[in-house]
Amino acid sequence: MKESQLSTPTVSKLVRDMEESATLKMASMARELKAQGLDIIDLSLGEPDFDTPHHIKEAAKIALDEGYTKYTPVNGLVELRQAIVDKLAREYNLQYSLNEIVVSNGAKQSVYNLCRALLDPGDEVILPAPYWVSYDGIVKMVGATPVVIPSSIDDDFKCSPEAIEAGITERTKFILYSSPCNPSGSVLNLEELEALAAMLRRHPHVYVISDEIYQHINFTNHHYTIAALEGMKDRTVIINGMAKGYAMTGWRLGYTAGPEWIAKACTKIQGQVTSGATSFGQKAAAVGLAADHGPTHDMVKAFKSRRDLIIRLLEEIPLLRVNRPQGAFYIFPDVSGYFGKTSATGYHVKDADDMSLFLLSEAHVSTVSGVAFGNPDCIRLSYATSDAKIKDAAQRIAEALSTLA
Ligand SMILES: Cc1ncc(COP(=O)(O)O)c(C=O)c1O
Structure with missing residues (x-):
């Protein structure tokens, strides 16, 4: 040519x-x-x-010396997934199986996996605004449509269930929000989550992706998850990770906890894109989740x-x-x-x-x-x-x- x-x-x-x-x-x-x-x-x-706290860094060094330098299962080391299962049981009295947990290369990848796994072009995602900037970018990247529900400083940047409900259509796949919220710092309290769950019970086709990566950075001294409310666990995926609460942004470790069929789909996608997260990092994360949070x-x-x-x-x-x-x-x-x-x-x-x-x-x-x-x-x-x-x-x-x- x-x-x-x-x-x-x-x-x-x-x-x-x-x-x-x-x-x-x-x-x-x-x-x-x-x-x-x-x-x-x-x-x-x-x-x-x-x-990053000293004991977590030490755990990574020990893991390296122990030979944790190879691929891990795509959805994460059993040891870390068990630590996540234990944490969720301890904090919310929620029982997950190991197969319902997927460890990823940062919570950002968790968001990507979920959007890829659940959305087809034309599907809609409710984004209460203000939302984390990547939600909008990733939802659009997979060909789905963000449906933005506005709020203002007058409502402490929280959308009412009625405003969210008005955005729900037959094409709505899930609602995606972070609490504590990036960028507003607003935290949904139990009453507000109850009201959201009550509204969602009228719309059983709508799932919830609850991004709780700022769980620990919460000045109300209590973090609630919608997954723990009646009837919500089977339709909620919790996203969390090590980046913010453990000062581990560069380690790239996030995870999801949610229904097994969703976990399987995310694992399938991750298996083609990145495989599992860093092996020695996962070992250290398991220590971080279980150890003292001083x-x-x-x-x-x-x-x-x-x-x-x-x-x-x-x-x-x-x-x-x-x-x-x-x-x-x-x-x-x-x-x-x-x-x-x-x-x-x-x-x-x-x-x-x-x-x-x-x-x-x-x-x-x-x-x-x-x-x-x-x-x-x-x-x-x-x-x-x-x-x-x-x-x-x-x-x-x-x-x-x-x-x-
Ligand atoms: C709300 C929210 N979710 C997820 C992430 C991504 O976290 P990670 O660094 O684990 O990918 C961030 C990072 O800024 C965030 O603010």
Whole structure:
């Protein structure tokens, strides 16, 4: 074939249509500016600034020395799945079998597996907004349709069961949410979960994917799962993982607990895509789940005090409306009071995307626009950083916003 006959190489339509992860994009912009020598405070990424607890790292080292360097079963080492089964029994009195657990390369892969396993093109997924940015991206990636249910700071970013019910159709496959929530930090309490379950009982074809990755980072001192409510276990898949509560983001360990037919389907997909998660990491995770949670509790104490600090500082800024997150390590202020204003440097802030870029370029603070999370009035700030950086960032934000008129 002559060179002229070769068609221009193109990536797939899927990739062309796909949006880059907004959080990763913002973090990479912040890194670029840092590399140019600018002093950027990065409040855009979602990972604890703590190190993995010592006993978990030691367990990984021991596992390496013991020869845990080979492939594991696709759905995870029995030892880790047993630790997950024990945890779920201990915490919620829920009895799962080993075959109902699937360990994956991060909870993000768990979300992907579930969407691939359960959704056909044209199926619908209810996403109460604000939602974790990857839900929307992954649902679309598999050809299904996100049905976004809006909420606002006035409802503490929680959608009523009635609003969710109005979004249910015959094509609805499941509802997907995180509690504690990324990005709002809102936590669904028992009463709210009961009300959601009561509504869902009227719609038996709708499953629930309950992402509980921030389970431990919860300032209400109690985490509830909808799976433990009457009649819900057989139609719920819990997603959880080691990343947030154990400061193990780089280890890539997530898992699901749910009906065996779903676990089997996820295992089949994972078997073609990645196989099992890292062997020695799984051994260490089993230790982490079963051992004393002292380091996690210390971390949560620090997050709580930082949350109080950032709330106090942001509340002093005139047109910001500040929520009071009960979990995770994000705050999601409503910045719409500044929309339509222009800075002395000529920066016109029309929406949350502009606000996020304005704060990066003028205050040198990176945040993520709420647009990516399905809420165009807010921006997300992660307070998984030191008190000093939180204070500095809040001051820079206050100064930059004061130039908008
Ligand atoms: C709500 C939510 N679910 C899942 C994940 C992914 O976790 P992992 O790092 O285990 O893939 C994140 C990470 O930011 C998250 O915020």
